[in-house]
Amino acid sequence: MNVLEVADLHVSIGRTDIVRGVSFALEPEQTLGIVGESGSGKSMTVLAATGLLDAPGARVSGSSFLHDERLGDSQLIGQTPKALRRVHGDAIGFVFQDPSTSLNPLLTLERQITESLEAHRNMTRRAARVRALDLLTAVGIPSPENRLDAYPHQLSGGQRQRVMIAIALACDPALLIADEPTTALDVTTQAQIISLVRDLQEQRGTAVVWISHDLGVIGQVADSCLVLQEGRVVEHRPIVDLVDAPAHPYTQVLLAARPRLGGSPPPPVDDSGAVLLDVANLDVRFPVSTPTGRTHVHAVQDVSFQVRRGTTLGLVGESGSGKSTIANALTGLVRANGDAWLDGQVLLGKVPRDRRRRLAMVFQDPFSSLDPRISAGGAVAEPLRVHRLRPGRHRERVAELFDLVRLPGAFASRFPHELSGGQRQRVSIARALALEPDLLILDEATASLDASIQAQVLQLLRDLQQELALTYLFIAHDLAIVQDMSHDVLVMREGVAVEYRPAADLFADPREQYTQRLLAAIPPERPRAALER
């Protein structure tokens, strides 16, 4: 008996078709992976199929049958809100992408976990508390008794996602919907959440729909996989077959785009080994004022490194390891102690504007790092105007830069919201290049892009390094892409430099336990289902 049966699902908003005829079925204990780029309709499909779609003007047609032993069969499409409320949280549990916003900051964990128990199961406060304790233990929260009365801000991102899973599983639902549940998490945390969901699924026999843009993750969780492109199913097969012999070209592209270990960076453009950026004993503390006085967070502790001209230094670590703080210190956004020289010139403290120009930075979020009111061409021309570079031929220079990042010059008059994420990030790169910098700092520059677009932007960065003999400081949390880019690697953990070696040596023989852990957390190339056979 299938838990969920979706047939010929269509969703349209206004005149735009978002989902065009999606059908699938899901058995108990099975995991269905749904992959596709952003905008392919993954989330829309699942939200519509579970009756949770709440976009104004959205029209849903088709059928979606939920079979639950307690509640019986129910059609979820075209259902009244009241009937849907009976199902949501009881027969279907949800886990969403961002654990920092899906928990209510003003309620204790106990209140949030017991909410659905009290609503659906008429449990008493006391019984619900016992159940909440069981759930927190099951999802692996340390010392759960103390954590019941904690608030979300007291937990780390990974722990918050565990709590979300506990909430979703509170009523023992037949179906768990996980919409990009690990995208906002570090690799190591991602690996933990994946194995947690797998264990819970085995114990409870829950069926899971797991949405992700990353086939690597889907390979670790799914039994079968559905590939969506522009709202259509292009391939739907068992995961092992899909990975071993992808039939559709789109699936092949997605597979090729997975970040995988074993790559290597292009040869350095400059073999001289001359040092371009020299950082010595960099130390950053942030003051934090509390009601009882001032304290500080030691974000970067005595870090030293060098970047050779024409090479890439990869800076890796989990969130909170201080890698972005290093970038911000070098660009003057935060105050730091220690010394830094760019080509022999002092970089920290008050420096002439012209020296700032020689070190450009590309930020993570392509949406917010472009001014929404300035066109793409205007954004690229901005540094030219600020530094009075190439006076009188800004227009030609902007066209050159657009060409350099492989964007059509016609896009120059578009506003940021009229471009896709990857295009926006290309604009950001063009803007950084406009400064004609010696060093480019790429702070998680591809982290918020889809895997396939990330691969294209990484390729662009590699090409640009060859063409323009650029030097990169490449900040990332994903060791697989760091390996593709970097000649040297510096691993950071909680503000301390853990391991700093040439990339080839580090990947061949990671010395520190922490580095080994990071490497182990990368989803393996083969799907889990293939290894279990």
Next chain:
Amino acid sequence: MSNEQRPTAEPGSGGVGPIGGVDRLGGPGRAGPAGLDGSAPERRVASWRLLAANPVTVAAAVVLAVVAFVALFAPWLAPYGVNEVDVAGALQSPSWAHPFGTDDLGRDILSRVMLAAGTSLQVAVVSVTFAFCIGVPVGIISGYVGGWLDTVSMRVVDVMFAFPVLLLALAIVAILQPGIATTMLAIGIVYTPIFARVARASTLSVRTEPYVQVAQTMGTPWSRILRRHVLPNITGPLIVQTSLSLAFAILSEAALSFLGLGIQPPQPSWGGMLFAAQGFVTQAWWMSVFPGLAIFVTVLAFNLLGDGLRDVLDPKQRTRMEARHR
């Protein structure tokens, strides 16, 4: 997600897909040297065309143009003199001879409304412009720079807020000579802290945006960051505040005039007429309704024009409007 905001491609541009091309599958495909000269930026629709395509904006602009025309040429357009007293014909209801009726001294209300337009508009526009030009820079700078400068300037603003609007205006008028210039100055000063507050609050949220940080890392001078990145991104709330203040400025002028400290009689103003009509609300509704209507229509026109401007200045709205325009 970006699908729903798809702009339509320029006709004849060879259909460069809006989201298409580069990041679609199949790789970037180098534009090549030939692609360079062949790809001039897509042409956008001019702002005035978009404004003209919005019927509400056009109507508002027409109304304001009419009001301005009347204000300028009232002495020649008005059927009666502004102070033509006719005690025998006092408190007449609207008729062909007096379309808006007459007041307690028998003066023609239509003529007075027309002649008051100039004064009222002048007071509203000048005082709000003054408040905007002082308040917004103070607010933006104090929000962006922060620290002690912010603390000091915001405490000053708090002190100004602590006084009731009218009391503060009264004090200013009392120090200076009553008259139209003083009235405008007083109202301008009273509204300055409001603009400072709105500008500061919006700046605080814009200042932490990554695009401002990008500008900082590029070594952009702060004055340029404020002008180019901060100010354009806070125009929405500022436009709303401006249209609200225009309405309140007309009313504040009325209150001051009523207390004998604003526009000196016999020079008419809409607010002054409203206040003078208070005693006759039950006997002669037309005395208050017509000046009130004049204020209402003018303020509404300012508001609607502001909305239209805000939409054209907002890139997202603009995309949708351009798509419809083509």
